[in-house]
Each structure stands twice: as structure tokens, then as C-alpha cells.
Amino acid sequence: MLSHIVEALTGKNEEENKKKIKGKVVLMKKNVLDFNDFGGSVLDRVHELLGQKVSLQFISSINGDPENKLKGKLGRAAYLEDWITTFTSLTPGDSAFHVTFDWEEEEIGIPGAFIIQNFHHTEFYLKTLTLEDVPGHHGPIHFVCNSWVYPAEKYKTDRVFFTNKTYLPSETPEQLVKYREEELVNLRGSGSGQLEEWDRVYDYAYYNDLGDPDKGSDYARPVLGGSVEYPYPRRGRTGRPPTKTDPNSESRIPLLTSLDIYIPRDERFGHLKMSDFLAYALKSVVQFLLPEFEDLGDSIHNEFDSFEDILQIYEGGFKLPEGPLLKNIFENIPFEMLKELLRSDGEGLLKFPLPQVIKDDKSAWRTDEEFAREMLAGVNPVIISRLQEFPPTSKLDPNLYGDQTSTISGGHIENKLDGLTIDEAIRTNKLFILNHHDALMPYLKRINSTTTKTYASRTLLFLQKDGSLKPLAIELSLPHPDGYQFGAISKVYLPAEHGIDSSIWQLAKAYVAINDSGVHQLISHWLNTHASIEPFVIATNRQLSVLHPIHKLLHPHFRDTMNINAVGRQILINAGGILEATVFPAKYSMEMSAVIYKDWVFTEQGLPADLLKRGMAVEDSNSPHGLRLLIEDYPYAVDGLEIWSAIKTWVQDYCNFYYTSDILVQKDAELQSWWTEVREKGHGDKKNEPWWPKMQTRGELVDSCTTIIWMASALHAAVNFGQYPYAGYLPVRPTLSRRFMPEPGKPEYDELKTNPDKVFLKTITARLQTLLGISLIEILSSHSSDEVYLGQRDALEWTKDVEPLEAFDRFGTKLREVEERIKQMNNDKKWRNRVGPVNVPYTLLYPTSEEGLTGKGIPNSVSI
Incomplete structure (x- = not known):
């Protein structure tokens, strides 16, 4: 009332x-x-x-x-x-x-x-x-x-x-605890059933969707993951039904709807990224219909007759032929796509931007100095190692592969060491090796039974007084014709500047570059960044609440990764996909990466541990980063250590704010579940390895998070965004070889005397595969307009806590200082390896970038 x-x-x-x-x-x-x-x-x-x-x-x-x-x-x-x-x-x-x-x-x-x-x-x-x-x-x-x-x-x-x-689980207000727990249960899903686009489920599956056995045995591929023979990181589960032919293989969706493969919707590209990705990918629509495009071989002259002929695809464009096959390829492509694919004047030209490696000088890439420099400052600077024994030996099982010891002898190199003996050169850290022998040898018989003809290789190099590397010898090896158990048949090639020996030497370097291109794409790039990071993406969303500090720390470094990996499984690394068509291991590509994953160690993925493992650095408490580089002018390592240090300082400041003691790490139920799942499910084939951090201390937490962020950001940037600048001109880094080395008395050897360039071009990647390859790496090397770079966040209010925000500001300031130092070093002629004969400054670890093909910039995540 x-x-x-x-x-x-x-x-x-x-x-x-x-x-x-x-x-x-x-x-x-x-x-x-x-x-x-x-x-x-x-x-x-x-x-x-x-x-x-x-x-x-x-x-x-x-x-x-x-x-x-x-x-x-x-x-x-x-x-x-x-x-x-x-x-x-x-x-x-x-x-x-x-x-x-x-x-x-x-x-x-x-x-x-x-x-x-x-x-x-x-x-x-x-x-x-x-x-x-x-x-x-x-x-x-x-x-x-x-x-x-x-x-x-x-x-x-x-x-x-x-x-x-932000709350640790034990600090969460009681009124929010159930909501926090229920949200994680929802994200884990039931573990069964086909997932739909609105589902928000993160779950694991083997790589059993690369093959398409229902199309025939040529398209069957082994399941990667879950076996001793082919271990592999896990990928996101889709729940699609099995194939009719093989119950262990997952059925595939039609090629033209490839971008609709299931991933949680929040992991999909944003609108801007999707439009950019499609715009760059439109030039490659033909490649998505690869079998039909390959059938055009009869109507297209599939050889480059000269290096000038190659330059035409940048300067004049490549004219697509007319005919019914082209009509079939293009008839389902929307008009807006065709405008991107073809020139607007209707001439039907595929035209590509000029790669940086030939902008300043069209032939400097052929020098020995540039060949060696790119092992330190190119697109794959993570393989070269210090030679610690001579001659180089093999780790392959001698019971299976016989004697695989190198045949490079003292007589090949001892007069090229600036007066040092071989022992003195080894003792003073002057000898290095690019070793692509053990990884390839077990597969060579199968690889060479196809149209590919290639070798396992070892390349020895000498560190000169000016800081540059000089190639000393290249060994090319094949399995013994009577069987692997009889060892290798090897031949050693030496540098030469004149006559047919010079042409032979150029071919030997090309075989090395081919090996390095395949290992780069399959191992350095795909396996060690894309594939290895995806389990961390899945586990973080399943086990760490959005309220958890480690979720907030790592989440930006997972942006778009599941999406680009799903696209990759559908059109790039699948049976008959672009990768198999353009790199030398062909149908054995992914299988070979699984065998190499047997040696994958999480704690060796961080830069300092990797440099120590490869013998490129030694521990030194007096050095800024706790180690000393044995090649002072090693641009990837010099810039990388600055980035690594900045990341680690940021992670340490952040983690120590929330974890004031080791006890808090040990008692954090979500954190412990996360780390258990990473080991036992995400990288389940490695779950019993003793090297996994135990996640019992703040130091283990900091080191592990630093390594994850490094892999997702700087490591991926270093091996990805230089692809088009360096390899967009394919003679620099061919992806496959079609003939063995010309031998005296053979017609190819006589032709080498009269027209060495033509023999070189007939040996390396052909015209159609070149177009496929450079179309692909143009996409992969480009930054989207909405990219978020290291030291940036897409939301200013990503946390309420002041001290982490201040630490993040310091991180950004440090990265800007690194940018300035990189500029200064690139302009200092003292550092020969930073620019090299091709006059391409090393900027792959420059933190920020503009949109497009820039050859610089470190995105937060494996986003392309």
C-alpha cells in the first residue's frame, strides 16, 4: 500500500x-x-x-x-x-x-x-x-x-x-568458477560426431586426411601420427566420416569448397584476411585444379630455353594458351576472381612481381659467396652446422645402409684453408657443413623411381677472415645400385670458375639448393612451425580458460594457425596437391617429414638451444645472451637472439606477476592439465620423452612459453616471408631436378660444353611447376592488411592488470630498438653477410612491416 x-x-x-x-x-x-x-x-x-x-x-x-x-x-x-x-x-x-x-x-x-x-x-x-x-x-x-x-x-x-x-584458477571468484569450468567443457566437446561450422570444439586427430584412396591407389597416403613408423603432431579434428576404401583415412571435401573445412569459427580468417588471402590466391586457382592444368603440357612448351625466357614471366607475363581445357578450368571461377587472375586487357597473362634477389643484379645469385651467404641470411638459415669431425660421418644404421661416411678427402680441401690444416680448421671453428645426406638417403630410391632425379648432399664451407663463407666441396650421393646395405656411391665436386668444370659446379650447387628447398618447405617451415604449433593451439583452448594468464599470453600467437593449416591440408600438402607437384620428394614429402619428426625435441626449438645443438654457438656467460656465436656475422642468429631476448624478458615479467612462487605453478590445475595434454595428446607420439619440461617451476613455465612464442612468431617469419624475395626467381632455389649430373661421353655432357644454361634449365624445375611454385610462395610471402605484429595486440584492453600492460609496453619499445639496430647493421659494410652480392638486406627478423610482399615483419602467429 x-x-x-x-x-x-x-x-x-x-x-x-x-x-x-x-x-x-x-x-x-x-x-x-x-x-x-x-x-x-x-x-x-x-x-x-x-x-x-x-x-x-x-x-x-x-x-x-x-x-x-x-x-x-x-x-x-x-x-x-x-x-x-x-x-x-x-x-x-x-x-x-x-x-x-x-x-x-x-x-x-x-x-x-x-x-x-x-x-x-x-x-x-x-x-x-x-x-x-x-x-x-x-x-x-x-x-x-x-x-x-x-x-x-x-x-x-x-x-x-x-x-x-585475469585470474588463476584458485583465485577465481566463487560465483564465476562454474561458468569458467563449463566453458572449458563446452570447448572440449564430446570427442565424437562430425563438427559443424557453429561448433566451438577443439579436439585432436591424426593426419589421416591427406590422401584420397577412393580416387585410386596413386592418391593413398599413410596416416601420420599414432604409430612408431610415422609419428606426427596432431591436427584439429573435423569428425568427417572415413573413406570407403580405407576406414583409417578421413574422407575429403570437394576441392572447390576447400576453404570450408571445419575449424572452430573463431579460428577462421577475419573478413579482411579472407579477402586478402583470396586475392593473392586467385592467381593460383589454376593450381587448385592441378590435374587439369597438368594436362595442358601438350599445348605448352614446358621448358625455359634461357634465363631471359624466365625473366619474361616477371617483365612481360606468361600467356596462357586457349583451348577447351582452359575453358573447363575457368568456367566455374567467378568473374571477380578472373579479373585478379588475368590482366584486365584480356590478354590472359600471368605476371609476377620481380623478386628482390634479382632486382639489383640478374646474375649475382650464381656467385659462390651468395650461395654460401644464404645459408646464414636466406630463407632457410636454420640448417647449417659446425663441422666437428672429418670426414663427415653418418648416423644412419650401418646394418641397413652400410657405410655412409663422406668421401670428401683431405686432398679435396686442405689447400683451401688459408694455410691451416684440417685439424686446425676444425679446432678453431672454421669449417661448417650444410648436411642433407642422412635425411634424404633412405628415400632416394623411391624418389628417383619417379620423374625426379636427385642426390643426397653434403656441402663443406670455410669461414674466411672477412666473415664470409667459402664453399670448399660438394658431395652428391646415391644409394648403391646393389642395395642400401652396400652403402652410398658418391662423387665430390669442387669450385671452378671456367670451362665445363664451372658449369658442373653450378649444377652441383643447384642440386644442393634443391635439397635445401625441399627440407626448408617440409621441415623448417611446415613441420617445425605450422604442424608443431597446432597442438598448442588446441590444448590452450581446451584446458586454459580465457581468464587464465597463460591463455591471455599465448592466444595472440595462435591467430589463424588452424585455418591456414586446414587450407594447407586441403590444397597444398595433400596427395596430388601443389607441394607434391613442385618439390622433389613428391608423394613421399609428408611421409618423409614424419620420419624426421622422430628427432623433434621441444626444448631444442628455442633459438639458443638450436644454435648450441648445431655448434653455431658456445656457452659464454660474458656474452649478452649467455652464448657466443662462432660466426659473428650470422644475421639470422644475431637478429634472432635480440628478438629471443626481448620475448623472454616480456614473458618473464608477465609470468612473475601472476606466479610469485614455484608452488603456484605446481598447484595451478588448469596449467598442469594444459601441459599434460600438450605432451600426451597434442604431441602424443612424444609423450614418453624425458626432455619435456616438468612444469614445476616458474623457470620452466617462462622457457616453455618463450619457446612457443618464438616458434609461432620469429621462427616462422624467418623461414616464411623470404620465400618470394629469394626463391621467387626459381633458378636461385630450384625445387626439383629432372636429370642426373651429366657424365663424360653422354650427349648431355657435350651439350653442357656448348649451351650450359640450357642444360641447367633442363635439369631444374620445368616451366609449369615453376609457375605453380612461384604462385604459391607469392601468397605465402605476403602480409595481409590486418596483420598483427610482435609487440602488438588487436585490443588495447586485453587485460585489466596494469603491471603486465607496462611490461608489454617495454616489450614494444625493445622491439623498436631492435628495428633500429637492424637498419644500422644493414648499412654497415663491415657485415658482408647482411646484404651480399645480390644487395638484398637481411630484414626477415625486422619486427614490423607494411602490407604485401616486403621481405620483413614478424607477425604474432603462424598466420599464412
């Missing part, structure tokens, strides 16, 4: 007396040009007229609900305002909406999370919710969401988003 009297006197009812809290929601509506959902967008506008379609409810972080297992009390539902009148751009962009909450302070207090329900017909991308003037709270409250929200009918449980406050 009293309340009615008050209402009558004041003219206000109880609802009007409630305090109102304003919020701002930033989201991206599903774009009306998002391929196929124009109708859904229109329906959303129509149905919004009939009622409020996006609701938000706060979850208290202070007050529990006794009737709901003491979960945080729920506030009243509030709704997004003005959905219809808020303009949706035809291009990707953000929309800001107001939302007004009835504030019941005694019920909610301080919100720690909110539930959102989408009653529209289409999904939207929820970026942030910001609250101002919350009673009892100083400053705004930020919810950084960055997630696709599908219609509520698609979900079995509510979508919950937490504030940007």
Missing part, C-alpha cells in the same frame, strides 16, 4: 526508480556480401521489427545464487538497441550499439561475465562490451570478446563472456 502511495505522490513507478546503466557493444554484422547470406541479413532486419533479438544478461562476480549452485546471480535481460537503424556497410566494418541495463546493485554488484543470446537468423562477430559508471567500480568495465555468436538455436549451452580481469 505504501509503495502505491509513494508512486501516486511522485508520479513514478518502481521500474522508473531503478538505476539505468549504459553499455556500448561493438560487433560486426554478418556482411551482406559474405558469399551467400544476403537473405539471412534481410530476415534479421524484418524480424527485428517484431521484437528484441539480441539479449544480454550480467553474471555477478560477487553475489551467488543459492538456487543455482551458488553461480553468480543473473541480472535482467537487456537488448541491443537500434539494430535496424545502425548502418551495416557493404564492406567489412564495425557497428556500435547501445544497450541499457536495469541495474540492481544489491543483486549484481560487480559483473564478472555476461550471457548473450542471438535470436537472429545469422551470426555476428562480437568484439567488445564496455560499461561506464558502474556503481561501486572505478573506471569502465571491459569485456573483450572477439568471437562469432551464432543463433541461439545452434547452441546447447549459453554463450558466456568474461571481463578482461
